[in-house]
Amino acid sequence: MLNVAVVGGGWSGCAAAVELVRRGAAVTLFEAARTLGGRARRIDVAGRTLDNGQHILLGAYASSLKLMRTVGIDRGRAVLSVPLQMRYPPGGMQFVAPRLPAPLHLAFALLGAKGLDREDKLAMARFSTAARWMGWSLDNDCPVAELLERFDQTPRLVDLMWRPLCLAALNTPLESASAKVFLAVLRDSLGARRQASDMLLPRHDLSALFPDAAAQWLQQRGAIVRLGAKVSQLQENNGRWLLDGEAFDKVVLAASPVATAALLAPLPAAAPLVEQLAAFTYEPITTCYLQYGAGVRLPQPFFALEDAPATGHWGQFVFDRGQLDPAQAGLLAVVVSASGEAAALPQQELAQAIAAQVAQAFGRPELGSPAWLKVVTEKRATYACTAGLVRPANATPLDGLVLAGDYTAGEYPATLEMAVRSGLAAAALLH
Structure with missing residues (x-):
């Protein structure tokens, strides 16, 4: 039986481990932290169970949803499915795809959209039609801003639709984000069949959404899951691999690009790969949690927000966690993507500014005074998904060692689906 080490217990590492066991391998999963999930995980703060960030899945995330079913996750209980939409607080733009x-569904959403002028709607129809005609792909990559300018998108449509979607999906500003990757996201949202375009909001914390169940599934089938187990040294020895002296036939490196580069650095054959990983830059994501009384509720589970950093409006999306999990009644989570400037502020100052923004956006002054607040910043939440970025393949020049992670080559940006796809692809290469 093939003995495989998987280094990293994020979504990609868990996906690789499940697939390897399913294919008959003996697997040991190493995770340096005490909680599985990597950059999409549960955290405990002041007695509260929160996430290190807020994620939305799409109905088109076939690999993730199938793997969740494999390890026993009930989709109906795990996520709230809502139609594709971009809603702002009452009085703002409302774009909702009917079922x-x-x-x-897209045509009627555009016809019925509120808060967009006729010129905006025509621009969006023109762009969507052209993108569909192009197969939602580009031969030569360019920044998203350049693509939108090429198709004469109106400033209002860019501000209310394209920029927030780009930030949410790629965590990279329009001016540098990859248009090729952005189009792939739009293909599986705006351009997808109705059910595939649904937005899936997690009801559970992110570790419970898949990694915890994956660990239980693995252990029931004889795999070993080691938490708090950081791998410090990787050596090749007579066709096998030594991880801190422990021998394995094959290795899946499913750690972050930074941790992966550090493990590979002593290996001469990996030098080009290490250099490629060192060229990556990163963008943070900040989530501000605002706790109110249990009776506080927004009209919908989530809304887009108009951000304006110059006036202290940092929030881009707000989620009513109580509508997803009754145990979190009165808890709002406000997300700031590509949050470098916001994260540089003192946490209390940023949280108060976001609370004031939410209060103003909904016309509810009481939302400016939460009973409790917490700012969580994932400093390297994703790589900067820039135009023309060359991402490494799962295969490496090292025999019996493959990469897995949302940063590897693929059509999606750093999403849960990309992480899962990469983990499955890495496992397939080894078995």
Whole structure:
């Protein structure tokens, strides 16, 4: 039986481990932290169970949803499914796809959109039609801002639709974000069949959404899951691999690009790969949690927010966690993507500014005074998904060692689906 080490217990590492066991391998999963999930995980703060960030899945995330079913996750209980939408607080833009067959759902969403002028709607229709004609792909990559300018998108549509979608999906500003990757995201949201375009909001914390169940599934089948187990040294020895002296036939490196580069640095054959990983830059994501009384509730589970950093409006999306999990009644989570400037502020100052923004956006002054607040910043939440970025393949020049992670080559940005796809692809290479 093939003996495989998986280094990293994020979504990609868990996916690789499950697939390897399913294919008959003996697996040991190493995770340096005490909680599985990597950059999409549960955290405990002041007696509260929170996430290190807020994620939305799509109905098109076939690999993630299938793997969740494999390890026993009930989709109906795990996520809240809502139609594709971009809603702002009452009085702002409302774009909601009705539950009609594609592409009627998108056409009716555009016709019924509120807060957009006729010129904005025509621009969006023109862009969507052209993108569909192009197969939602580009031969030559360019920044998203350049693509939108090429198709004469109006400033209002860019501000209310394209920029927030780009930040949410790629965590990279329009001016540098990859148009090729952005189009792939739009293909599986705006351009997808109705059910595939649904937005899936996690009801559980992110570790419980998949990694915890994956660990239990693995252990029931004889795999070993080691938490708090950081791998410090990787050596090749007579066709096998030594991880801190422990021998394995094969290795899946499913750690972050930074940790992966550190493990590979002593290996001469990995030098080009290490150099490639060193060229990556990163963008943070900040989540501000605001706790109110249990009776506080927003009209919908989540809304987009108009951010304006110059006036202290940092929030881009707000989620009513109580509508997803009754145990979190009165808890709002406000997300700031590509949050370098916001994260540089003192946490209390940033949280108070975001609370004031939410209060103003909804016309509810009481939201400016939460009973409790917490700012969580994941400093290297994703790599900067820039135009023309060359991402490494799962395969490496090292025999029996493969990479897994949302940063590897693929059509998606650093999403849960990309992490899972990469883990599955890495496992397939080894078995």
